[in-house]
Amino acid sequence: MGQQVFLPKFHIEECLEAVRECLEKGWTGLGYKTVEFEEAWKKYTGHTNAHFLNSNTAGLYLAVEILKEKYGWADGDEIISTPITFVSTNHAILHQNMKVKFADVDEFLCLDPADVEKKITEKTRAVMFVGYGGRFGRLDEIIAICEKYNLKLILDAAHMSGTRVNGVFPGTLNGIDVTVYSFQAVKNLPTADSGMICFADSELDSICRKYSWLGINKDTYERTSSTGNYKWRYDVDYLGYKYHGNSIMAALALTQLKYLDSDNARRREMVKIYDECLASNNKIHIIPATYEDECSFHIYEIAVDNRDALMNFLAENEVFTGVHYRDNTEYGMYSYGQGTCPRAHEISKHIVTLPLHLGLSDDEVRGIAKLVNDFVG
The missing domain is CATH 3.90.1150.10 (Aspartate Aminotransferase, domain 1)
Incomplete structure (x- = not known):
């Protein structure tokens, strides 16, 4: 069939065994394997927080919405981003009625720090940095600019699963407020589709978990006791979404992470x-x-x-x-x-x-x- 630009490699027998475990347990949704994968991802990367989602795109949408709410950003405020990216990066900004302020790229096709600084206005609230192809680019300079101008920094790490800089995962660097990874079908850590959002602030991680499950303050797995009794009383804290990941995808991710x-x-x-x-x-x-x-x-x-x-x-x-x-x-x-x-x-x-x-x-x-x-x- 020729040479495809992308062709994911699955460790099929191990993946099937991990999925079989979910099916036999009768738990394929949120919880169980999603919790296990979140813990494995934190151990692997060094992130303090990690929440498993159904896609990187969902994570980007949540990142912008939660930061906007937390810091009181207004409609029409600006986030500086790159024009060399998949449209989901910039759609996440528009969905919050904010404006994408485009900055140019450098030789690595990541944001050019000099142009980012030129594009800062009184309405700028954050920078969205894309680790193009897994590259670090000049992220350290972008971090310094954000600190200088008191801007929040979102790292779209859709391509960066496994990227390290001197042994450190870039998303864990001080000055990055939230990092979002992709485990989409052809990414380096492939599932069918899923992602991970990693807030530096544990309070925002807690809020994110509610937003991703329709604003409900406890997920179904947490509401099922060891005796099987289903706890149906819960509150709804936010007007949330159905963005959380599931145990089938997490089972695949846990297997793929080993490789x-x-x-x-x-x-x-x-x-x-x-x-x-x-x-x-x-x-x-x-x-x-x-x-x-x-x-x-x-x-x-x-x-x-x-x-x-x-x-x-x-x-x-x-x-x-x-x-x-x-x-x-x-x-x-x-x-x-x-x-x-x-x-x-x-x-x-x-x-x-x-x-x-x-x-x-x-x-x-x-x-x-x-x-x-x-x-x-």
Whole structure:
């Protein structure tokens, strides 16, 4: 079927056994395995708090809403974000009737700290940083800017599962208010779809748990006693949502977590092969990474002059690629940002995502690189 841009690797027998345990227990919803995975994620990353959700997108929506409520932000206030991201990042801001203020990207395709500082106004309340492809970029400089201007910092870590900087998970750094991960179907830690939200503030974690379960102050698992008696009296503290994760997804995640570091190590091996094969071609620009020895490398990006023609050529040779991402200011709802981020706009016309998944052999990676060189050279 050719080489896909994404192809998740599941440890099938172990996953089935973990799911079987849920089915035999008769508990597939919130609680049980979701609690177990939250504890495992905290132990793995060092986060103080972790709440399992049905998606990264749900986590981003909750992050903005809860911070807005907590700190009294008004409709029309601004959050600085990137145009090089999946639209869910910026939709989370619009959903709260706030404005996305676009800042340009740097060579890592993460937010450029210099442009972020230029875009701060009296209405700025927070920065939304996307760890593009698992990259750290200049997150440390963004943290310093947020501290300088008393801004909150949301880390969209959808690509960053397993990324470390000098042994530390970036989302745990002081100055980051909330980090949101993705365990969507093709992410480095794949399930069918799920995510994790990690507030630095335990009070906000507690509020988030209510918001994600329709505002109810106790989940179903907590309301079932060891004798099986169902405690049906509860209160509803917030106008919440059905955003929580379930035990089936958590069972998959617990299994996949055991292999995340070794899987990411293999990704870095493939990245090294791509780099070695493509680096000498001066018509190909490789998107670099900071701390690449510890980067999760969810995607491998290059930029070329004739991107669409290259993608068509590779498809003819059964190598299927992608684009991550289209400049968000090209979408109608964000068109007010056009012209404000020239680097992002230009690079988005040239970037292409090459296959980078655990089903590839070294020779297949070299073969893809050869096709790219043959066309672009």
